[in-house]
Amino acid sequence: MIVDINEKYYGSRLALSNIHLVFNRGESTLIIGTSGAGKSTLIKSIIGKTKYQGFIRDYRPEDIGYIPQFPALNVMENSQDALYWSALFSSKYRSRKICRQMAGYYIDMMGLSGEKDHQIKSLSGGQKQRVSIAKELIRMKGILIADEIDTGLDAGVSRGLIGTLIKITRAENKTTVIISHNLSNIEMYDRVVVLVRDSGKTGRIAYSGRPQNMKRFFDTDDYVDILVKLNSVEENGLGQADYYIGKYEAFRKAGQIL
Amino acid sequence: MKYIFDYIARWFSTNVRILLFNTGIAAFILSLTCFAVKNGVFEEFGATKACIFSVLMCNIWSGIFNSVGLFCSERDYILDDLTKFLPVRTYVMGNVIIQLLQCLLEAVMSACIFKLFFAYDKTGVVFGNSTFDYLLTFFLVLLSADMLGLLVGMMITGINSIMSAIPILLVAQLLFSGCLFELNDVLDKIAYITTAKWGFYALGSIADLNGFLPPGAGSAIFSHEADYVLYCWRYLGLLSLLFILLSGMVLYFRINRMEG
Numbered sequence: 001m002i003v004d005i006n007e008k009y010y011g012s013r014l015a016l017s018n019i020h021l022v023f024n025r026g027e028s029t030l031i032i033g034t035s036g037a038g039k040s041t042l043i044k045s046i047i048g049k050t051k052y053q054g055f056i057r058d059y060r061p062e063d064i065g066y067i068p069q070f071p072a073l074n075v076m077e078n079s080q081d082a083l084y085w086s087a088l089f090s091s092k093y094r095s096r097k098i099c100r101q102m103a104g105y106y107i108d109m110m111g112l113s114g115e116k117d118h119q120i121k122s123l124s125g126g127q128k129q130r131v132s133i134a135k136e137l138i139r140m141k142g143i144l145i146a147d148e149i150d151t152g153l154d155a156g157v158s159r160g161l162i163g164t165l166i167k168i169t170r171a172e173n174k175t176t177v178i179i180s181h182n183l184s185n186i187e188m189y190d191r192v193v194v195l196v197r198d199s200g201k202t203g204r205i206a207y208s209g210r211p212q213n214m215k216r217f218f219d220t221d222d223y224v225d226i227l228v229k230l231n232s233v234e235e236n237g238l239g240q241a242d243y244y245i246g247k248y249e250a251f252r253k254a255g256q257i258l
Numbered sequence: 259m260k261y262i263f264d265y266i267a268r269w270f271s272t273n274v275r276i277l278l279f280n281t282g283i284a285a286f287i288l289s290l291t292c293f294a295v296k297n298g299v300f301e302e303f304g305a306t307k308a309c310i311f312s313v314l315m316c317n318i319w320s321g322i323f324n325s326v327g328l329f330c331s332e333r334d335y336i337l338d339d340l341t342k343f344l345p346v347r348t349y350v351m352g353n354v355i356i357q358l359l360q361c362l363l364e365a366v367m368s369a370c371i372f373k374l375f376f377a378y379d380k381t382g383v384v385f386g387n388s389t390f391d392y393l394l395t396f397f398l399v400l401l402s403a404d405m406l407g408l409l410v411g412m413m414i415t416g417i418n419s420i421m422s423a424i425p426i427l428l429v430a431q432l433l434f435s436g437c438l439f440e441l442n443d444v445l446d447k448i449a450y451i452t453t454a455k456w457g458f459y460a461l462g463s464i465a466d467l468n469g470f471l472p473p474g475a476g477s478a479i480f481s482h483e484a485d486y487v488l489y490c491w492r493y494l495g496l497l498s499l500l501f502i503l504l505s506g507m508v509l510y511f512r513i514n515r516m517e518g
Binding site: 068072073076085088090 | 260265271332
């Protein structure tokens with residue numbers, strides 16, 4: 001999937017500018033960024049919920065599965081039924097028996113076998129998020145967009161959840177894009193995109209590449225320092241967003257792969 | 259069609275309690291009302307008119323209460339389902355059928371309570387037995403109010419707004435019924451799209467309110483004739499259809515709305 005968003009306005013405010021990204025099959029991409037950098041706007045553009053100037057190509061809109069930050073589940077159902085209904089409603093060609101089998105398969109895949117008959121309201125936050133992911137996986141979408149799905153989860157649960165999603169991405173050759181504020185799992189991803197707000201308050205890309213190259217690019221030993229450098233002075237940061245936007249643009253124009 | 263029945267099966271797998279709770283509340287409110295107004299009913303005009311109006315308002319309240327919070331209560335996951343895989347028409351038609359069953363249950367219950375409290379003339383206007391006339395009127399009133407509740411519930415986003423909308427809807431129905439005061443030309447036109455007007459006319463006709471008045475003093479709006487009752491029922495049915503159609507349209511635009 002190739003994303004080329006030249007400009008995205010909210011009224012007269014330029015929210016995003018010069019967003020050129022490629023999301024490959026079998027790869028997982030983490031999108032991180034400073035507050036108000038346009039992460040959600042970028043996701044809304046990709047899933048077709050907002051207008052923009054530019055184009056997104058090499059994908060089918062119906063092939064996108066969106067996993068929201070807060071699991072959108074009927075908490076009175078059990079996880080087995082939630083997946084069964086999702087499978088049944090998603091394709092008119094599937095029989096009920098096949099849908100039951102698919103639900104069982106994804107329950108096992110997400111490690112929910114022990115809780116499959118429990119009402120969703122009795123599950124933990126991490127387990128609910130696993131059901132939410134499975135609800136998308138069962139719809140057989142090639143592109144998964146996950147919006148801050150590990151917010152509020154402890155570091156261990158978060159790592160397990162993201163690890164499962166990345167494993168499925170590689171095994172099933174999917175394209176996965178994950179927005180997160182959690183930097184502790186950064187090296188698990190295939191690629192990282194850093195979105196920042198420039199001095200004109202417009203969302204721009206400050207980095208897009210392998211996580212292993214990030215520390216060198218930002219001249220730091222700590223991933224958290226990257227965001228400190230990029231945050232504005234008002235936000236107690238170092239206000240270096242414009243510098244790194246320029247540096248990234250220079251790399252991109254020179255054809256250097258990060 | 260396959261999806262509609264699957265949706266209904268899914269709804270019943272988790273929400274039977276809601277259906278029973280709504281019916282229980284409706285039975286309680288109606289019993290309380292019937293108990294409060296029972297003196298002189300079907301003996302003199304004023305008491306009978308007041309009773310019919312009170313029972314009508316109970317049914318309208320029950321109908322609106324059935325569905326107005328439905329969409330809001332399941333909004334968190336149903337909007338996601340609607341965006342991804344559940345067709346809007348499946349959701350709307352599924353809910354219409356579920357609410358139809360709910361209204362039928364409540365109408366039967368209302369007719370039973372009404373029969374228990376009041377000794378009305380059993381000769382029917384449309385059917386042979388007036389209990390069936392009352393039953394069908396209660397059903398159409400409940401359904402029409404229910405569909406109005408469904409529409410308003412889909413237009414409003416928060417539970418607080420719904421709490422504010424319910425009294426407004428009820429007051430509008432109360433004022434436009436034509437029971438409390440004579441409506442002028444403009445208000446009478448608006449009243450055409452209210453459940454209260456047609457429900458009140460239908461119930462008043464079935465109860466033969468004119469029969470309690472001296473000859474010639476009766477009103478045409480309570481004409482004790484089968485054609486007139488059918489005319490009122492037809493309007494109640496059309497109102498339900500209108501609200502169903504509008505609900506579908508509101509939901510469709512809500513789901514497919516794109517930010518600027």
